[in-house]
Amino acid sequence: xxxxxxxxxxxxxxxxxxxxxxxxxxxxxxxxxxxxxxxxxxxxxxxxxxxxxxxxxxxxxxxxxxxxxxxxxxxxxxxxxxxxxxxxxxxxxxxxxxxxxxxxxxxxxxx
Amino acid sequence: xxxxxxxxxxxxxxxxxxxxxxxxxxxxxxxxxxxxxxxxxxxxxxxxxxxxxxxxxxxxxxxxxxxxxxxxxxxxxxxxxxxxxxxxxxxxxxxxxxxxxxxxxxxxxxxxxx
Numbered sequence: 241x242x243x244x245x246x247x248x249x250x251x252x253x254x255x256x257x258x259x260x261x262x263x264x265x266x267x268x269x270x271x272x273x274x275x276x277x278x279x280x281x282x283x284x285x286x287x288x289x290x291x292x293x294x295x296x297x298x299x300x301x302x303x304x305x306x307x308x309x310x311x312x313x314x315x316x317x318x319x320x321x322x323x324x325x326x327x328x329x330x331x332x333x334x335x336x337x338x339x340x341x342x343x344x345x346x347x348x349x350x351x
Numbered sequence: 352x353x354x355x356x357x358x359x360x361x362x363x364x365x366x367x368x369x370x371x372x373x374x375x376x377x378x379x380x381x382x383x384x385x386x387x388x389x390x391x392x393x394x395x396x397x398x399x400x401x402x403x404x405x406x407x408x409x410x411x412x413x414x415x416x417x418x419x420x421x422x423x424x425x426x427x428x429x430x431x432x433x434x435x436x437x438x439x440x441x442x443x444x445x446x447x448x449x450x451x452x453x454x455x456x457x458x459x460x461x462x463x464x465x
Contacts, residue, residue, distance in 0.1 A: 274453070282458060341394050
């Protein structure tokens, strides 16, 4: 069965600093991975996805993630964060026709 | 373009009362539909998913039920709410036959059971 572990429940960071949100997965079959963002009291919005091909995936709002098969990781990165990036971020893996989500990481950007 | 609607946006209900949350999708046909619950401080828990009218799969035993009376309508219900039913309920859809099943989420319903 597929599963996803987000290693940090909260990540505080100062504005304009780089950030990495960690995600590890467990899967015995081909892997499709996703990162979603949720702003307060809103639904989820897709940031980026890995389906195949290049292991470095670029998404919206300046985010990128790298698929690392040997380390079974799909960490999300941004070189310089803004206050507006404060939100909860979810890593997810496709399992059949369902998505399995991690517990989420709250990114708090401080000025 | 496709859009997904949920209502109501917020709801406060007493324990033991019934519940009906509605989700509709526009601009697509034969979608797969999903209900998730997000409790405070927890991730997303898949409650139900549906691949067609009248076809409902339940992921976890619980006090809730789901129905799909029309192709693009998905309803979450309860006969008697519990305090533990409080949370943020999200509906999502994917295109049937999509090779990677990207899910698109609605705006959510905040349910508070008192």
